[in-house]
Amino acid sequence: MSNRILTGIKPTGQLTLGNYIAVLKGLPKQMEKGELFYFIADLHALTLPIEPDVLRQNSIDLAAFYLAAGLDPNRATLFLQSDVSAHSELNSIMQNYLYMGELSRMTQFKDKSSKMKENAIGLGLFAYPVLMACDIILYDAKTIPVGEDQIQHVELTRDLVNRFNNRYGEVLVLPNYEVKKVGARIMSLSDPKVKMSKSDPKGDIFLKDDLSVIRKKIMSAVTDSGSEVKYDVENKPGVSNLLVIYASMKDITVEEAEKHFEGYRYGDFKREVADAVIEELEPFQNRYKEIIANKSYEKVLQEGAERARKVANETLRRVQKAIGLLGK
Numbered sequence: 001m002s003n004r005i006l007t008g009i010k011p012t013g014q015l016t017l018g019n020y021i022a023v024l025k026g027l028p029k030q031m032e033k034g035e036l037f038y039f040i041a042d043l044h045a046l047t048l049p050i051e052p053d054v055l056r057q058n059s060i061d062l063a064a065f066y067l068a069a070g071l072d073p074n075r076a077t078l079f080l081q082s083d084v085s086a087h088s089e090l091n092s093i094m095q096n097y098l099y100m101g102e103l104s105r106m107t108q109f110k111d112k113s114s115k116m117k118e119n120a121i122g123l124g125l126f127a128y129p130v131l132m133a134c135d136i137i138l139y140d141a142k143t144i145p146v147g148e149d150q151i152q153h154v155e156l157t158r159d160l161v162n163r164f165n166n167r168y169g170e171v172l173v174l175p176n177y178e179v180k181k182v183g184a185r186i187m188s189l190s191d192p193k194v195k196m197s198k199s200d201p202k203g204d205i206f207l208k209d210d211l212s213v214i215r216k217k218i219m220s221a222v223t224d225s226g227s228e229v230k231y232d233v234e235n236k237p238g239v240s241n242l243l244v245i246y247a248s249m250k251d252i253t254v255e256e257a258e259k260h261f262e263g264y265r266y267g268d269f270k271r272e273v274a275d276a277v278i279e280e281l282e283p284f285q286n287r288y289k290e291i292i293a294n295k296s297y298e299k300v301l302q303e304g305a306e307r308a309r310k311v312a313n314e315t316l317r318r319v320q321k322a323i324g325l326l327g328k
């Protein structure tokens, strides 16, 4: 079987540089490595309250961003999660094979629900990893490129696959996560102790920000005491984060970035980090604007949904048969 690579982003807000580095930047290289299934996780976006118009606009933006990042619809499948009903159907099966205890240990659930009142936390937020496991399983995906924060969910999917296969035979493919060596966790520019997140924007660089705003945000990023540009997450989280951003943009290691900035002052260092980000995002933003204007994402999503449905329905049928559901 070919190497299927699957990844998704939730249309919960404006995409950040963290999302770009985790998923979008590597897209052209991924196309060389296997058969890509990239999706817009719109059902997952419902796990926190969102206005219909905002959800619609975010989903369109996300489709355009995938295309602007180099997704070639002739070689990869791009689709909306809600266009493939097998995700929800498999979800109603798999929720019986993951347990309350393991779901309540998920860091992301704890983080996201900690600021909410108990009676406002939707069941979907708690059960989100079940649906995510289904997203992965349906495509027999072997490789899941993610940021560090999603490793726990892919590991849970592996537990589910092993549990299921032990009981029913080799029905499901065991997935592996793939995390970037550099940039697995981009931090907020205003508080480098917290992750850059689109649903909780704080010191984020948004992919749609004006280039002048991006420069301003980087120039006013929190740096640390001292004056040396050194990678030291404990004592210099702000500087370290900027070094990681620079290294990701240039496709070099953090050590190489550190060497490059030896003897720099913070101001000059930030200016070059801003240059690197802008150099990368300027052509990307231009492609995005073109795609939004010509609406080429519409046909891509329609054809993508057809291809995705075929693959997903086959897996769903395999699961239904294995567990004893009658049917065609």
Ligand code: ATP
Pocket: 008, 009, 010, 011, 012, 013, 016, 018, 019, 021, 022, 023, 145, 146, 147, 148, 149, 150, 183, 184, 185, 186, 187, 195, 196, 197, 198, 199, 200
């Ligand atoms: P939300 O706040 O809605 O959870 P998010 O920014 O965390 O938004 P997701 O849609 O949850 O984005 O995740 C999309 C992908 O981006 C995942 O692979 C995730 O691991 C990755 N990702 C998210 N934030 C970062 C970050 N700060 N650094 C690196 N990767 C990230």
Ligand code: MG
Pocket: 149, 197
């Ligand atoms: Mg997230």
